Amino acid sequence: MKSPICIIADIGGTNARFALVEPTESxxxxxxxxxxxxxxxxSFSQTVSQFIRSRGIDFNADIELRAAVAAPVSAAQSLGEHATRLTNCDWEIGLTELHSALPKLKMRVLNDFAAVALALPxxxxxELTAWASTGSxxxxPKLAIGPGTGLGVASIVCVNGAWHVVPGEGGHVTLSAADDREAAILSIVRREFPHVxxxxxxxxxxxxxxxxxxxAVDGLHSVASSAEDITDAVHRGELGALxxxxxxxxxxxxxxxxxxxxxxxxxxxxxAGGLLQHWRDVFPVHDFVTQFRSKGRFTSxxxxIAIHRIDAPEPGLIGLARSA
Structure with missing residues (x-):
């Protein structure tokens, strides 16, 4: 029996990346x-149709679409039966709009960082850069975390020799302060957002x-109004951005x-996450590792625990391709 055409899609708040799964000899x-x-x-349905058309795929073919989305995904949503609304954009991911044009389409939906976690083993x-290399x-259990449009968190655990992903929404935990300066920063932000x-x-x-x-806390001049502006200012060495x-x-x-x-x-x-790739030559790894380990009695x-930056292109697509 011929296998269905498998399309994978990693859908974030800003960008969506589509590809075709290809068999290999290995x-x-x-x-x-x-x-x-x-x-x-x-829209999501327009993008799916455009990708299928661009690859010359018959709309009546047996197609499996595996979509990783920047949103929590329930059991009903995981098969596309109920639409999933993304956290940081207006897309709704589901079968309803697609079935009229793609009658044989089947769908699997999972959280975007769950897909990244699936790639880790x-x-x-x-494909990695070591920030802290130890005897992990x-x-x-392996943790995937990273800033893109939002902040993704997921993990993967090994049970009886098989890896199982554990999705989560750790980006939405309450942010706490590690010192008085961070407390002052959070105090300012809470004037605009009661829950930070x-x-x-x-x-x-x-x-x-x-x-x-x-x-505001450090008494520095703020001129940047977007993440792109701040990244450019970092590369220029501006004090506020640094x-x-x-x-x-x-x-x-x-x-x-x-x-x-x-x-x-x-x-x-x-x-993982797009921001770290933009900052790969300037990111203050020492500050990250120091605060990562600064947990009192549990510092040791x-x-x-080893810490790595993922340099492999499209780790979410890697996870989707290997999630059969």
Missing amino acids: GVASFSAPEKYLTADR SLTDA VSTG SAERLLSGTGLPTLHRAVC ATLKTFAAMLGSVAGNAALTLGATGGVYL YLTN
């Missing part, structure tokens, strides 16, 4: 060069808010350390 699933679409340009050293347990989640500051959408608060980046790294390290403690992530912590526990 049996390890691979995928075609992804096509990137802006979510603001068209198969990533090679060449190879089959211990980790994602509220530690993401592309949250970075301008963090920048304004950091500059202070923002150091604060971002420290706060992200603290959040990641909390998540690693909660999960018991002895298999390592893996950082966290010191034994």
Whole structure:
């Protein structure tokens, strides 16, 4: 029996990346060069149709669509029967709009960072940059966390030799202060947002808010109004942007350390997300690692957990391709 055509889609708040799964002689699933679409340009159904048309696929073919989305996904939503609304854009992911044009389409939907977590066991050293290399347990729970448009968190655990993903919404935990300066920053942000989640500051959408608060507390001039502006200012060496980046790294390290403690992530912590790739040459890794480990009596526990940045292109698509 002929296998269905398998399309994979990693859908974030800003960009959606689509690719075709391709069989390989090794049996390890691979995928075609992804096509990137802006979510603001068209709807989900329009984007799916455009990708299928661009690849010359028959709309009446047996198609399996695996979609990783930046949103929580319930059991009913996981098969596309009920639409999933993304957290940071207006897309709704589901079968309703698609079935009239694609009658044989079947769908699987999962959280975007769950897809990243699915990739972790198969990533090679060449696809990672070590931020803290220690003796992590190879089959211990692994944590994926990373800032893009939002802040994604998920994990994967090994049970009886098989890996099982544990999705979560850790980006929406309440952000806490590690010192008086961070407390002052959060106090300013709470004037605008009564609940300050980790994602509220530690993401592309949250970075301008963090920048304004950091500059207010440190008495520095704030001129940047977007994540792109702040990144450009970092590369120019502007003090307000550099202070923002150091604060971002420290706060992200603290959040990641909390998540690693909660999960018991002895298999390592893996950082993904578009922001870290934009900052790969300037990100203050020391500030991240210091705050990651700064947990009092459990500092030694966290010191034994390896930390890596994922450099593999499209880890979410890797996870989707290997999620058969």
